Amino acid sequence: MKQKSKLRMRRTRFIFFMVLPAVVIPMIFTYYPMIKGSMMAFQSYNLMNVKNIKWIGLENFQKLFAHSASNSFYTTMLNTVKWVGLSLLFQFGVGFGIALLLKKKFRGASVYQALIFFPWAVSGFIIGIMWRWMFNGTSGVINDILMKIHLISQPVGWLADKGTALYSCIAANIWYGIPYFTIMITAALRGVSEDLYEAADVDGASPLQKFTNITVPCIRSVLLLTVLLRVIWIFNFPDLIYSMTQGGPAGSSNIVTSYMMQLVQSLDYGLASAVGVLCILFLVTFVIVYMSITKYAQEEA
């Protein structure tokens, strides 16, 4: 008996010390700053004015939602919706299409997959630099190609124009995100049992019927999870906008997180943190609503 409890002690101690570093480090360097940062949202915390740091309640939030001509937060929120919605829609659509083409393995398929997956390993910042150069208004290659196929008659300043800056960034983001969907969905498609399709063939099902009645239901949970993860990821992803336009011209291509980054850089931590708190609230709400609509959680359990 004593022997047994000694063993138990040893086991508990082992578990404790093995997990310890992986818990303590994020506690101090992720959770603590996160909580402290959230608290700053209720303070006037401006490093340009350090003597005046004090609690101010909801004043930062009021400043964000104030109705005035100089307030760009409403545009920023609308931009975020466009940024996430359009990016996701096209990444998912094209990614799914390519995945269907890749489903049946062919010679060189794995090399092909590796090649198209490569952008995923490159930072959004670098991708943004590349697209900024391609979208260049005076000597950009995109203008050149579009003029050669007669879609436009003269060079367009894609990133310098308020009307096109955000959409140019979205186009680049779509390009950047397709590989992830392709890889995930291809893997899921290849996991669907071939027997199901054979049985459907015997019953004389059309390709469309096979798609809606076998393919989609079989990979549904993968699709739902991928979309959920991607929404969070795209929402939290200002890197590309940061290097393409810095949110400009005149804030017209800012999304919420790139706006927040600018506030941090202008040292207005209080206001920046208020934006951050709103982001967290939004994401938590989104995840809960998404899960309850799709019943994802129950299905997994």
Added chain:
Amino acid sequence: MTTKSRRKLVAVIKFVLLGSFLVLVMFPFVWMLLTSLKSSQGEIYAFPVKYLPNPVSFVNYVEMLWKGSFARYMLNSLICSSVAACCSVFIAILASYVISRFRFRFKGALLLFFLITQMIPMFIMLAPLYQMLAKAKMLNNLWGLAFLYTNMMIPFSVVTLCGFFDNVPKSLEEAAWIDGCGYLSALFRVAVPVIKPGIAASIIFAFINSWNELFMAVMFIDVDKYKTIPVGLNGLILKYDIKWGEMAAGTIMSLIPTMCLFAFAQKYMIEGLTAGAVKG
């Protein structure tokens, strides 16, 4: 139309679609490479665009490496990312092994603890982290940055490695325990060798992510001596007058390590990433 010729047509369409998609994916990289190899401003900024560099010249690379401090930036990035990758994966091996092998209270809470860190916008942590680093006199310090990257990569590495450990039959270590092997030596002598590919993939993944990180580096490093590649390029792109030839050369150089590691490990990385998708 006969079935045979129809099948042929489908194959051709598929080939064309996949081919044009590949071109679309590769084009930005190729274009950056072409730009970096052009020597004169007239060639780089010509419109209508001149596609091929004539003559091929490495002057932009020479400018970046010898006149600028790009070699220094690369070395800094290399040190920082390697340290972060090794440390985070080592810490993650310990934790994920226990999570995958033992049943204990708070296990679900622990996984949630790691998942939440992946959802938080990191910008909310920048200001407090800045103050913490300032207090510890760790601003403009590569080790400080490497430590923050370690912290950044721990949760993801834990979750990935859990998946790899789950695939190793427990009987292997149980046999080792019976033979009088301690828990720790069973882990490193028996389990770790079996999941070597998973560990390699995790290290490479952590390396690439640290190599790519921009915002923390920009916030916490402003001395040229300690800048990493993204910080260096950030300095160049914020200028009013961007020199695109040099910018392109810098971009291509920053891609080389990513490319090598990716070529080496993509199979395992895709496996690790899609493991959940296949299980469905």
